[in-house]
Structures are given as C-alpha cells and as structure tokens.
Amino acid sequence: MRIAVVDIGxxxxxxxxxxxxxxxxxxETDTNASRGGEYVMQTVLSILRExxxxxxxxxxxxxxxxxxEGSIVYANENLPGYTGMKIRERLEKEFHVPVAVQNxxxxxxxxxxxxxxxxxxxxxxxxxxxxxxxxxxVTGGKIYSGAGYSAGEFGAIVVHPEDxxxxxxxxxxxxxxxxxxxxxxQLLRREYPEIKNGREIFARLSEDGVRVLxxxxxxxxxxxxxxxxxxxxxxxxILGGGVMEQPYVLEKVKAQLKGQIMSSxxxxxxxxxxxxxxxxxxxxxxxxxxxxxxCR
Numbered sequence: 001m002r003i004a005v006v007d008i009g010x011x012x013x014x015x016x017x018x019x020x021x022x023x024x025x026x027x028e029t030d031t032n033a034s035r036g037g038e039y040v041m042q043t044v045l046s047i048l049r050e051x052x053x054x055x056x057x058x059x060x061x062x063x064x065x066x067x068x069e070g071s072i073v074y075a076n077e078n079l080p081g082y083t084g085m086k087i088r089e090r091l092e093k094e095f096h097v098p099v100a101v102q103n104x105x106x107x108x109x110x111x112x113x114x115x116x117x118x119x120x121x122x123x124x125x126x127x128x129x130x131x132x133x134x135x136x137x138v139t140g141g142k143i144y145s146g147a148g149y150s151a152g153e154f155g156a157i158v159v160h161p162e163d164x165x166x167x168x169x170x171x172x173x174x175x176x177x178x179x180x181x182x183x184x185x186q187l188l189r190r191e192y193p194e195i196k197n198g199r200e201i202f203a204r205l206s207e208d209g210v211r212v213l214x215x216x217x218x219x220x221x222x223x224x225x226x227x228x229x230x231x232x233x234x235x236x237x238i239l240g241g242g243v244m245e246q247p248y249v250l251e252k253v254k255a256q257l258k259g260q261i262m263s264s265x266x267x268x269x270x271x272x273x274x275x276x277x278x279x280x281x282x283x284x285x286x287x288x289x290x291x292x293x294x295c296r
Contacts, residue, residue, distance in 0.1 A: 003288045004051040006044055007104060007280035008061040010078050010131065013040070014277060015047045018058070018285035023278055025051075037075070037082030041090065048095060056292040057091055057099045058284030060107035064150040067287075070101035073149055078131075100291040102284065105134035105152065106143045108240060108273070110283030113138055116274035117238045125234050126273070127154055129221070129241035133176040137232070155180070159223045178220040181243045188213055198243050205248060218252045225253070226260045229268050240273035 005023070007014040010033050016026040029047065031040060048057065063075035063082055070088020091099045102110070109126035112118040118126070118138065126136040135154030137144040144151050155176030158164060164173035171177055181198050188195050191209060195201055204210045225237065244250060254270050261268070273279060 001056075001289070001292075002054045003056045003058055003285045003292075004048055004054040005058045005281040005284045005288070006047060006060070007107070007277075007284060008040060008044065008059065009104065009280075010062055013043055013047065014281060016278075016281050017051060017054070018281070018288075023281055023285075026278070026281075033079045036080045037072075037085050040079065040082065041085065041087070044087075045091075045094065048091070054095075054097060056097050056288040057095060058107075058281075058286075058288030059087055059091070059099065059101040060104045060280035060284040061087070061101065062104050064153075065101055065103040065106075066149045067100070067102050067106075067143075067145060068149070070099060098288065098292045098295045100284065100287040102143070102287050103136075103152075104280050106136045106145075107281075107283035107287065108275075108279035109136035109138050109238070110143065110286050111275055111279035111281070112238055112240075112273055112283075113141065114286050115282050116279060117271050118236060121236045123232075123234055124236035124238060125228060125232060126238040126240065127225075127228075128273075129179065129239070129243050130181050132182070133180050133224070154224060154228065157224050157227055159220065159227075175220075175224040179217070179224055181241060183220070184214070184217045184243070187217055202246050202248070214248075215252065218249060218256065221249075221253055222256045222260055225257055225270075229257070229261050229265050233265060234268055236269045236271065238271060238273050240279070244272050 003018040005016050005018050011031055013029045013031050016023045064073040066073050072082050072085040075082035087101045088099045105128055118124050122141045124138050128134040133155035135152035137152045157175040158173050159175050160173045177183055188201050250272055
C-alpha cells in the first residue's frame with residue numbers, strides 16, 4: 001500500500017511516501033506560514049499532485065485539529081487564516097482517496113508509539129519543546145483527543161499564577177512561557193544578548209553563568225512534568241524537540257523529577273524521542289492506514 005504523507009510545521013512542510021512500512025521520497029519545503037493558511041494549502045496540494053498511485057493521504061499539521069472531520073479547530077497568529085480550514089474535504093475532493101488529518105504532536109506520538117521510543121507502551125505522554133510546548137496523550141494505544149479534539153495542550157498548564165494576565169497574553173504564567181526553547185533563549189539573552197539560539201547556549205555550557213540559567217530553565221521543565229506525572233501516572237514520558245537531544249538536559253530533568261514526585265509514581269520512565277523529523281510523517285501514515293481500513 002502507498003500512502004502520501006505531509007507534515008505541516010511552522011517553518012517547513014515535510015513530505016514523503018509510506019510504503020512497505022518505511023518512508024521514501026522525503027522532501028522539505030518552506031512553509032512561508034506568514035502568507036497564511038490558503039498559501040500553505042496550495043503548497044500541500046502542489047506536493048501531493050506529484051505523488052502518483054497512492055491509496056490514502058496522511059496529514060500531520062500544526063494547530064488544534066478536529067480529527068473526525070479533518071479540519072483545523074484553531075491555529076494561532078503564526079499561521080493566519082488557518083483556523084477553520086477543511087483539509088480533509090479539500091484533499092478528498094481533489095484526490096478521491098481517504099484522508100486522515102491529525103495534530104502534529106499527536107502524529108509524532110503515534111509515530112513514536114509504532115516505531116520509536118513508545119513502542120511496546122500502551123499508555124504514555126509525549127511532549128515537544130520548541131517554539132512552544134506541545135503535548136499528546138496516548139491511552140490504550142490510541143490518541144486521547146478530549147471533548148473538543150484539543151486535549152494535551154500541556155503548554156497551557158499554569159505554573160506561575162503570579163504572572164497570569166490573560167488580557168495581555170492567554171499563555172501568561174503558563175508552562176510554555178517558561179519551559180519552551182524560546183523561553184530558554186529569552187532567559188539567556190537577558191544576561192548574554194549576543195546569544196541567538198539554543199545551539200550557541202549549549203556551546204557555552206561550561207561557563208558557570210550560562211549553566212546556572214540553563215539549570216533554572218530545566219527546573220521549569222520539571223514543574224510541568226511533576227504535574228503531569230501525578231495526573232496521568234504514565235509508564236513513559238517521551239520528550240521531543242531538538243533541545244532534548246542534549247544529554248545534559250535529559251539527565252538533569254530525570255534527576256530533578258525524581259526528587260519532586262511521590263515514591264509511588266517513581267517507576268515512570270523518561271526518554272528522548274527517537275524518530276526526529278520523521279515521527280510526524282510516520283504517525284500520519286498510521287493514522288491514514290487506520291482511516292483507510294474504516295472506509296473500505
């Protein structure tokens with residue numbers, strides 16, 4: 001079976017062909033998200049028109065997704081005009097094959113569950129740390145979507161109520177504002193304005209001042225994870241995003257978390273994502289395969 005897969009991110013649109021349980025023809029195209037949702041859809045259509053003889057299409061995308069309808073419930077200002085986009089309807093009308101649409105972090109969690117760090121686990125959480133903080137809940141081997149298809153918005157956990165001001169910022173005081181890679185860079189730039197990104201931060205980790213601030217940021221990561229461990233009691237939490245490829249971060253998170261959770265929760269395993277940039281596409285393929293089977 002051949003499935004065309006597309007992973008729509010804020011920076012790039014990754015695409016490929018899933019066949020015989022592996023990805024081929026992997027490509028990357030600039031999203032140009034600032035041009036709006038319709039521009040992005042035209043990019044996706046152009047990519048898919050090049051894929052021939054496919055039996056289904058799997059879409060992984062930024063934004064909150066109604067996976068039952070294959071539409072965007074909500075997308076923020078990073079992708080203007082994307083809210084309400086009826087992706088499944090548009091793609092099925094043009095290509096006449098079943099189309100599955102899922103949120104990008106959910107897709108990554110599905111991919112990790114089938115092929116990566118979550119393989120063999122029926123119940124786990126997946127978080128990604130980047131521009132923001134994304135989350136996914138897997139229970140019984142399936143994504144838990146919630147009543148409005150938006151469960152897993154872990155970036156909205158309130159960790160600093162003293163900073164909460166929703167009239168200014170709906171995520172003020174929330175996990176995303178303190179634990180994301182964006183938050184790390186902002187924190188370091190207050191003391192080291194010449195720093196531009198996470199790579200430069202970790203290149204200077206041997207400096208005491210840099211390391212102190214990185215440790216402060218890791219503490220913020222642990223605040224959110226402590227809450228999630230005690231709510232979900234998962235066997236596994238998968239941490240994704242480029243920053244989690246830093247051994248220093250992962251080991252510090254594990255050590256600090258152990259001291260913050262009750263002993264009855266201590267069996268939780270914390271591990272990095274394994275599939276990198278292919279997780280969303282692999283997850284989209286599995287979602288499309290599942291949807292295709294229901295359409296037969």
